[in-house]
Amino acid sequence: MNYDEKNTEGLENLLHSKLQGFAPEAPESIWQAGIEPQIRARRQRRKLIFWWWGFTGAVGLVAVAILFFLGKREKNLPEKIHETMPVAAVAVPSDFEKLGEISNPSKQKTSADFSKSHFKKPENSSDHEKTHRSKLIFKNENQQEKSNLNSNFEEKSDLKFEKKSDQRTLETILENQNLTRRTDVPTNISDEKFGSPLVEKLPLIFLKNVILEKKTPCFSPIPTHFAEKTTQKIKQPAQFWATAEAGLVAPMPHDIHQTVHGGMTFTEKSTVPATGFQTGFSLQFQPRERWRFGIGLLRQATRQTTSHIATLRLMDGVCLNPYDPGVKHYEFQYTLISDGDPAKVNLRLSQQDPNIKMPDDEPFILDMKTTRRNTDWLVPITAQRFFGSARRWQFFLKSGATLRFSQKTAIRVDHFTEACVDLCFQNGLTPTVTTQNIRQFSMGYLVGAGAEWTVSPRFRVSFHPNLNGYFSKTNGRSHPSARQFGLNTGLSFQL
């Protein structure tokens, strides 16, 4: 190398003087076709994300509110039953005598038919019970009633408790002197009518609840069949389901919407119908017996055999080794559109004979057969309506919205034929194709119908074919981008 430092003197000055203010006219098409639409799309995407989160947040709040309401309602149920139950029906001695036989206290509801004159010290209290004693002092608005009460009911009564916690609660409340008496309690029920002292037969936890108007489920003297009749009218409590899903998908061919992405764009044709597989899970909320709402996450992988014809010129590509006197390698970049989904492709070709130089502007055609694999993430938001049942089967209709995020596209060249006039490319050398992922977001709809088989009260298996359609937005315009038919199987577990 004969060049030294001196030869480069002045080079810096030359470049400075010539290039410092270098500002050639930039083509306006970059703004119109490239930047502005993308800025708009980005802004709309942000808006969409904002609304999406707003919507899901609102749905979440509503769900929490519903749950809270339902929970509260369940707690209120005993009180309501008490209000609706006829007193006379409750005060049947034979029924009271069966109190000890009540096996499932959680199903029993509170009633309040008792007289304070029935409160007595238990006769057969064991040594253990005697240690758990408390003082009862009743406040009464009516002095007359109070005097009657005092005559029949000792101020200091020994009461037995099944649980220590009950005793503590009662003691605390009694200390605060906040006891109230129910005013709707009939006073004409006497010991004689019952045949035996009522109080002795009432579990004290029931007394506590009735006296203090506690709104918690407790033991009750209501006959079982009364309580059941009332509870039959209560709606099924909200349920949560977790479902694991898997199924086949088949993208359906449709009219390809030619989108403009700038640069070279070619269209793929599907030669073998595309197929795929999807797996995922969903969480479902069932506020009513016949309605179920769900949100899920599915990963979908599809495979499609396609072909496309690319008409290229050397000048459209970039020579990767311009200084290499040997075989030249070229890279071309173009966009492939298949069923509306674009994929950016980098295609590499190699020259066969370095001595034959093909003109840069001479077009040549490559006919390629490729395998395209797409990986997408789906977020289905669905509403499910059950409308009939037969034995263990329940049938439903399903619809909703689906959000789709295209994650990855991989294209492999299976076969190619080149129609280059000079046969300047190596025969049998398959071009290598790499793809740049175009992360695309699309929204769509979902409709389907299916059947659910009850394996056990907590496990269900469902089969549901469905149809998905998606819409993408390009250059500010919405257009249908893909349609898919799916056959899903789900295994649901009640949480």
Added chain:
Amino acid sequence: MKVKSDKSEIKSSLHEMPDAALAAACCRGESEAEHRLWAMHKNRMYGVCLRFAASKQEAQDILQEGFLRVFGSVCKFRGEGSLEGWVRKIMVRTALEHLQKRQAMPHLLDLDALENLLPDPQNLDDLDDPISAGKLVELLQKLPPGFRAVLNLYILEEQSHEQIARELGISIGTSKSQLHRAKIFFKKLLDKTLLLVF
């Protein structure tokens, strides 16, 4: 009439807008302001991109990507420096990332192969000024990406070797040697071009 006058007022106010206000308007998503920012800086930035890129097409790609980044992060501009300097910084970084993606930075080059790089004399239409800015950029584009990056950063972006080393992820020594080799390469390319012309 009033609407028209309002629009012209907005346009004139955009013209006079200081950098921070223009950036703030862009941050709010005002289309007029965005176009104004583009129109103000597009040519100079295109010049920067052309110097870093290997072709016009690549330069346009870099310009588009760079401006998208500018609009994506315009809310972060706090007006501490000039808006042009900030935009230029983003553009240079975008161009460097673009070059690094290509991963084609040969360090050892046979200078005899320069014959292939020489421009066609028939294409040198501006014979009065054979070393015009456009021609120099064309020659710069003929340089290998590594040389082009170092030459641009050191001479035209006036960055130190430390900064270049940090930007490109190389050592300071490599930066210096690359610059030296790039200068020789470019000078030889320039000399041969001039010989062809005269």
